[in-house]
Amino acid sequence: MALSVVLFVVSATIHGGGVDDGADAVLGGGGVPPFGATNVLVLGSDKRSADTKEPGGSTSGPSRADSIVLMRFGGGKAARLSIPRDTVVDIPGAGRQKINAAYAIGGAGKMAETIESFLGIEVNHVIEVSFENFPELIDAMGGVVYRGGCVVSRINGGFRNGGYTLRLRAGKTTIDGKQALALARTRKNDCNPKESDLTRASRQQKITQAMRSRVLSPTGFVRLPWIAWKAPSALVTDMSGPTLMGFAAATVAGGSPPTRILKPTGAETLPDGGAGLVVNDEAKRRAVERFLGG
Structure with a gap:
């Protein structure tokens, strides 16, 4: 166990410091995890793989946020709030757009600023999931057990365009790193074309729970040194090694609270003709109240 802690802190120190400079002016405050409540914004982007052949697929330059989740842990609090990427908001300095555009406009800092303006929730820290290294973290765990429908x-x-094709049967399946990443990013499921971003958020919650279960299992205990070494490399964050370790401890102590979704109350047509989702003030107020209450 002591070796795992040392490996985690050393790895976090080596891989830390990757959040864009603009985030520093926005982030800060909050408690010291795991003793005080801390709000952390977790982001994934939609950047394509370098060898993709997908027409129009971007492999460099600004990318939009593919997943947006607020987490609140520490000080006896435990809450998660997922924000659909198509939610329409006023992005400071950029006008009314879908919230995922904030990441392309100004990185993690602009996204944190937008969320603070939209919901009134202070963002203390940011974690950006590295799609390049996330599969290695899952593989370090020996895979995770996922339970769900056909995907x-x-x-x-897909494979033909330099991407990845995922096929999972309904029921319980042990998935590896590449499968877990593809599952988390799945928006269009050929098994069920009627699925929405709300379904996608639910799948991501299941993956998070599966990861937690694996870490706390006998298999996870044996593999803990490998997990501790790989975890920081899968994350880009403003948190130092000890702070990240404290937040990780807080998430384990906090259990597995349900990931609540900021549910839309209507739709809006944007100036460019695109359709987005809107959330009225009362729905936002209730969501924020539940989130801060932990």
């Missing part, structure tokens, strides 16, 4: 999806155009 057939083609990420970044």
